[in-house]
Amino acid sequence: MTENNKFDVRVYITQRIPEIGIKMLKDKGYEVDVSQKDGILSKDEFLTAVKAKPYDAVLCLLTNQINSEVYDVVPTSKIFANYAVGYNNIDVAEATKRGITVTNTPGALTDSVAEHTVALIVSTALRIVEADKYLRAGNYKGWEPLGFLGLDLKGKTVGVLGAGRIGYRVGQILKKGFEMNVIYYDVKKNDMFEKDLGAKFYESPEELMKVSDVVTVHVPLLDSTKHLINEVRLKMMKPTAFLVNTSRGPVVDEVALVSTLRNRVIAGAGLDVFENEPALAPGLADLPNIVITPHIASATKPARDGMAVLAAQNIIDFLEGKTPANKVTG
Numbered sequence: 001m002t003e004n005n006k007f008d009v010r011v012y013i014t015q016r017i018p019e020i021g022i023k024m025l026k027d028k029g030y031e032v033d034v035s036q037k038d039g040i041l042s043k044d045e046f047l048t049a050v051k052a053k054p055y056d057a058v059l060c061l062l063t064n065q066i067n068s069e070v071y072d073v074v075p076t077s078k079i080f081a082n083y084a085v086g087y088n089n090i091d092v093a094e095a096t097k098r099g100i101t102v103t104n105t106p107g108a109l110t111d112s113v114a115e116h117t118v119a120l121i122v123s124t125a126l127r128i129v130e131a132d133k134y135l136r137a138g139n140y141k142g143w144e145p146l147g148f149l150g151l152d153l154k155g156k157t158v159g160v161l162g163a164g165r166i167g168y169r170v171g172q173i174l175k176k177g178f179e180m181n182v183i184y185y186d187v188k189k190n191d192m193f194e195k196d197l198g199a200k201f202y203e204s205p206e207e208l209m210k211v212s213d214v215v216t217v218h219v220p221l222l223d224s225t226k227h228l229i230n231e232v233r234l235k236m237m238k239p240t241a242f243l244v245n246t247s248r249g250p251v252v253d254e255v256a257l258v259s260t261l262r263n264r265v266i267a268g269a270g271l272d273v274f275e276n277e278p279a280l281a282p283g284l285a286d287l288p289n290i291v292i293t294p295h296i297a298s299a300t301k302p303a304r305d306g307m308a309v310l311a312a313q314n315i316i317d318f319l320e321g322k323t324p325a326n327k328v329t330g
Helices: 003-008 019-027 043-050 068-073 092-098 110-125 128-136 165-178 191-197 205-211 254-262 301-319
Strands: 010-013 031-034 057-060 079-082 101-103 157-161 181-185 214-217 242-245 268-271 290-292
Touching: 019 031, 019 301, 043 068, 057 301, 068 092, 079 301, 092 101, 101 301, 110 128, 110 165, 110 214, 110 242, 110 268, 110 290, 110 301, 157 165, 157 205, 165 181, 165 191, 181 191, 181 205, 254 268
Parallel strands: 010 031, 010 057, 057 079, 079 101, 157 181, 157 214, 214 242, 242 268, 268 290
Antiparallel strands: none
């Protein structure tokens, strides 16, 4: 997009994001429309909104399904900038076929998601939430030698499924801060895991899950990773082990997890993402041995601001004829 016609640019944002990103786009002279709905747009609301004007760019969220139907109703938009690291909500193959650019926001939320992951691990292993509810309910009568016995993390083994930025940072915190042993699985080896963390590579998720005291999931949602954590693999875990997922909900078979936790096949779990958000599998919220948070692992101001900056910059770069740094289409 040249300097002469930048004032003709229209950008639609599907939900309010931190002002820093909106300001970046407005400072370029773009007309920026932000959804005024307090919450997620329904499919019909979304389609109506994006076809209201000939938008040149759409800044979307992981809660927006971007597919052929969307591409058809807003043919003027040649970029969809996802305000997220994952982009399983977008039909990238169809976008590539149509010459549409898709971008994401990696890096900005690495620390926040990793720290939230560690918080879930500590909370589940030490039964923090369970004990908190017990106390608030008026059940605490005094110190108990056998009350809420948990798991010491020092010297235990954490199995990291997915050796990307977040998985590495989680391993780093647990290795250096808690003196845990780190092992990992991915489709390929990661030298940083082995050199920096002394981590051992496992050839399969099954072998990793059998020996881990904590399994933490950091894989993208692909056809190959849907229900990566299923009933069979859950039963392979130690009865004293914990599962934590801050990646994408459908990576875990939630119905199988409910059964596993209810029957104490494993000791507990921590989830920040769910298979059918915002709905939870029946019985999940009633389990005492699970800590659940509402998809807030990236909910820190630095992370959310950073995501807004990356998403806005991806749009600006594209409209100025540059290749966005975070382009994911071919």
